[in-house]
Amino acid sequence: MNANEFGKxxxxxxxxxxxxxxxxxxxxxxxxxxxVSQQLMGGPVIVSQGNTRVAIGYGMAKRIIIEVKK
Structure with missing residues (x-):
């Protein structure tokens, strides 16, 4: 999933x-x-859900399976 892409x-x-x-x-x-964004070299991934943004560690983020909206 790239920055600014939506998914479920x-x-x-x-x-x-x-x-x-x-x-x-x-x-x-x-x-x-x-x-929203991702840091280089396996740093945190920032995602938004509604009006909330959260930073998730790279290890945790790669365990979230997303169906990207086209």
């Missing part, structure tokens, strides 16, 4: 704790999010 969360890969952390940030299966 279709799967969260990880244990109960990781999934719960993402859900607490508003990232759930079925939620539409937009990738």
């Amino acid at each position: 969360v279709v799967e969260l890969i990880g244990g109960h704790g990781m999934v719960k952390s993402l859900e607490n940030m508003g990232i759930r299966i079925g939620t539409e999010i937009r990738k």
Whole structure:
């Protein structure tokens, strides 16, 4: 997913704790999010959902499976 692309969360890969952390940030299966930016070399990924922006670590972000809107 590139910066400024929209997509729908279709799967969260990880244990109960990781999934719960993402859900607490508003990232759930079925939620539409937009990738705002990503730092170089595996740094944090910034996504927005509605009026909220959150920074997610690279390791956690790569476990969020997105269906990109065309």
